[in-house]
Amino acid sequence: MEKDQASFAMNVSSYVKKESVCVFGTGNFGRSLGHRMFQCGYSVVFGSRNPEQSSLCHKEIEVLSHAEAAQRSDIIIIAIHRDHYKFLGKLAEELQGKILVDVSNNLKINQYPESNAEYLAELVPGAKVVKAFNTISAWALQSGTLDTSRQVFLCGDDKESKQRVMNISRTLGLTPLDHGSLVAAREIENYPLQLFPMWKFPLYLSGALFIFYFIYFSLRSIIYPYVNKNTDRTFVLALSVFNHSFSGMAVTLLALVYLPGLIAAILQLYRGTKYSRIPNWLDHWMLCRKQLGLIALAFAFLHVMYGLALPGRYSGKWYLANRVIEQIISNKTDPFLTSNVWNFDSALTLGILGFFLFILLGITSLPSVSNMVNWREFRFVQSKLGYLTLVLCTAHILVFGGRKFVKPPELIWYLPPTYVISLIIPFVVLVLKFILVMPCFDRSLKQIQQGKERNSLSKKVQLGNNNTEV
Ligand SMILES: NC(=O)C1=CN([C@@H]2O[C@H](COP(=O)(O)OP(=O)(O)OC[C@H]3O[C@@H](n4cnc5c(N)ncnc54)[C@H](OP(=O)(O)O)[C@@H]3O)[C@@H](O)[C@H]2O)C=CC1
Numbered sequence: 118m119e120k121d122q123a124s125f126a127m128n129v130s131s132y133v134k135k136e137s138v139c140v141f142g143t144g145n146f147g148r149s150l151g152h153r154m155f156q157c158g159y160s161v162v163f164g165s166r167n168p169e170q171s172s173l174c175h176k177e178i179e180v181l182s183h184a185e186a187a188q189r190s191d192i193i194i195i196a197i198h199r200d201h202y203k204f205l206g207k208l209a210e211e212l213q214g215k216i217l218v219d220v221s222n223n224l225k226i227n228q229y230p231e232s233n234a235e236y237l238a239e240l241v242p243g244a245k246v247v248k249a250f251n252t253i254s255a256w257a258l259q260s261g262t263l264d265t266s267r268q269v270f271l272c273g274d275d276k277e278s279k280q281r282v283m284n285i286s287r288t289l290g291l292t293p294l295d296h297g298s299l300v301a302a303r304e305i306e307n308y309p310l311q312l313f314p315m316w317k318f319p320l321y322l323s324g325a326l327f328i329f330y331f332i333y334f335s336l337r338s339i340i341y342p343y344v345n346k347n348t349d350r351t352f353v354l355a356l357s358v359f360n361h362s363f364s365g366m367a368v369t370l371l372a373l374v375y376l377p378g379l380i381a382a383i384l385q386l387y388r389g390t391k392y393s394r395i396p397n398w399l400d401h402w403m404l405c406r407k408q409l410g411l412i413a414l415a416f417a418f419l420h421v422m423y424g425l426a427l428p429g430r431y432s433g434k435w436y437l438a439n440r441v442i443e444q445i446i447s448n449k450t451d452p453f454l455t456s457n458v459w460n461f462d463s464a465l466t467l468g469i470l471g472f473f474l475f476i477l478l479g480i481t482s483l484p485s486v487s488n489m490v491n492w493r494e495f496r497f498v499q500s501k502l503g504y505l506t507l508v509l510c511t512a513h514i515l516v517f518g519g520r521k522f523v524k525p526p527e528l529i530w531y532l533p534p535t536y537v538i539s540l541i542i543p544f545v546v547l548v549l550k551f552i553l554v555m556p557c558f559d560r561s562l563k564q565i566q567q568g569k570e571r572n573s574l575s576k577k578v579q580l581g582n583n584n585t586e587v
């Protein structure tokens with residue numbers, strides 16, 4: 118008897134808990150979301166233009182007219198394209214006080230003057246609009262595996278409505294992320310249309326830099342010998358030129374990770390305040406530092422792989438064998454030069470240590486690792502170890518590149534050697550850093566960063582530059 122009562126109570130509670138949700142639109146997305154909610158225990162009802170004709174596979178899911186369906190639930194998911202929203206205005210009475218979930222996406226970034234969710238809120242002023250689910254694809258909902266992102270970005274002006282939509286997303290196994298009021302809808306709608314926004318600048322920059330290095334290095338090691346000495350050295354193209362370009366790219370991009378911070382510090386010192394806004398280009402550059410660093414790491418990795426492949430080259434083996442034969446014929450051996458050994462080995466050691474720290478930097482930038490360290494520890498690794506990496510890699514290229522030249526670097530056609538070109542930006546960065554850590558600048562910078570301003574200068578900024586918020 119008691120058992121029966123308990124099971125009855127359970128049945129009642131599960132019945133009571135079964136929240137009903139209405140979906141307008143029996144298209145691709147509406148169906149997928151509706152089925153998923155049904156599987157997760159919601160009672161689902163569809164609103165459609167042709168309720169009789171629609172063929173939804175589940176008998177328990179009803180398809181009604183929009184007006185009828187709206188009466189069944191106070192949460193209505195609008196799985197319809199924005200262009201067809203107009204009819205919702207006529208349903209204003211039925212939709213009064215309901216939670217309308219806008220899931221729509223556009224074809225282009227900023228396609229309309231206002232976001233789709235804000236447009237919906239204008240059409241049905243009596244409803245509470247929540248933007249959600251637009252970053253989840255119908256395919257992901259259907260396949261159930263959710264291989265792609267599980268994050269549901271939400272926004273809306275009514276807190277309680279947002280909370281209810283968040284609960285639904287959690288029940289579906291998704292992760293809701295609150296983005297605030299409905300004003301954020303535009304950003305949420307643009308999100309799925311973006312293609313790696315933070316990677317664009319770093320990729321273009323490294324592409325351009327790579328082309329420059331490749332052409333420059335080919336000019337020096339292939340075109341110059343051909344024009345001046347009529348020797349064919351095109352064979353260095355496939356490995357050596359790539360290898361040199363990769364090392365130059367790695368160290369230059371790493372330096373470019375630290376350059377914007379230095380420019381910002383110099384700006385602060387010059388303006389005497391930290392409360393003035395930095396230029397937009399610098400701001401964007403600062404935000405892309407992680408991506409720049411990861412591309413630098415990729416080039417460092419390529420350089421290491423190419424470096425390991427060097428002894429296996431046909432040309433390398435040929436030179437070695439030929440040298441031995443020459444020595445046998447002339448019955449003379451090369452002297453063992455300790456200075457050469459020192460040069461070569463120290464260059465290698467610097468490179469290996471530099472690469473190790475490079476990897477360490479890359480690992481600590483992974484969210485799962487950086488979540489485990491506090492801000493000071495993160496700063497220590499990314500800044501102090503980062504500069505140490507830059508110093509080691511710069512020294513590696515300097516010793517390796519400069520090792521052949523006891524005399525000053527040889528200029529051909531007034532073009533400095535490749536390693537000198539690779540090291541221009543790293544040198545600039547290291548010199549700037551060295552200047553900024555000098556006690557006089559370091560003290561002023563710390564004062565500025567603690568919010569203590571140097572009055573005369575900051576006043577000048579206030580008067581002279583209206584782009585600054587002081
Ligand atoms: N497909 C996806 O992966 C995703 C889609 N979305 C968004 O979901 C919404 C629906 O997309 P999707 O399901 O792919 O599109 P579909 O074209 O497959 O479905 C749209 C549905 O809207 C209804 N509809 C069409 N015209 C009108 C009209 N003039 N008046 C009223 N209702 C109309 C129809 O339902 P009926 O015949 O029942 O009336 C139709 O099935 C869009 O806003 C889209 O941006 C968001 C994230 C992912």
Ligand SMILES: [Cu+2]
Nearest residue numbers: 364420468513
């Ligand atoms: Cu190297």
